[in-house]
Amino acid sequence: MNAFTLLKDDHEKVAGILEKIDGTTERATKGREELFAQLKNELDVHARIEEEILYPVLEEYEETRAISLEAYEEHALVKQLLEELASAPKDDEQWTAKFTVLKENVEHHVEEEEGEMFQKARKVLSEDEIEELGERLQQAKQVQKSAMAG
Numbered sequence: 001m002n003a004f005t006l007l008k009d010d011h012e013k014v015a016g017i018l019e020k021i022d023g024t025t026e027r028a029t030k031g032r033e034e035l036f037a038q039l040k041n042e043l044d045v046h047a048r049i050e051e052e053i054l055y056p057v058l059e060e061y062e063e064t065r066a067i068s069l070e071a072y073e074e075h076a077l078v079k080q081l082l083e084e085l086a087s088a089p090k091d092d093e094q095w096t097a098k099f100t101v102l103k104e105n106v107e108h109h110v111e112e113e114e115g116e117m118f119q120k121a122r123k124v125l126s127e128d129e130i131e132e133l134g135e136r137l138q139q140a141k142q143v144q145k146s147a148m149a150g
């Protein structure tokens with residue numbers, strides 16, 4: 001399993017959920033709540049496996065160090081917004097506004113990962129390392145998902 005393929009698949013899934021939430025209104029809070037729970041789940045697992053497996057490897061190389069350190073900070077911002085959105089009433093205009101900011105942040109972050117980060121990572125890592133990272137990401141994802149399912 002190629003690490004970048006796995007992460008891009010996750011990104012695509014998240015983008016789909018973001019679009020769906022974007023289509024909800026303050027009057028359809030039930031759908032909004034379900035979709036948001038899905039989004040938070042996906043992002044929690046995804047951020048965690050990147051922080052545990054991918055970023056620590058990329059931090060070791062000069063070419064990818066700065067962009068990985070930046071990525072942790074972007075995750076922290078996204079997590080903050082997710083927490084605020086989780087506890088705020090979903091039938092409020094402010095929720096919609098905050099969600100838009102979250103969506104923009106996630107999209108920017110994904111663009112940086114799939115662009116600069118993965119391009120530079122392909123230069124410092126061998127094909128085997130990329131495959132091996134993919135296996136580890138996949139395993140960690142399964143562990144996280146089953147832990148969440150209880």
Ligand SMILES: [Fe+2]
Nearest residue numbers: 047050071113
């Ligand atoms: Fe990330």
Ligand SMILES: [Fe+2]
Nearest residue numbers: 007046050113
């Ligand atoms: Fe990512």
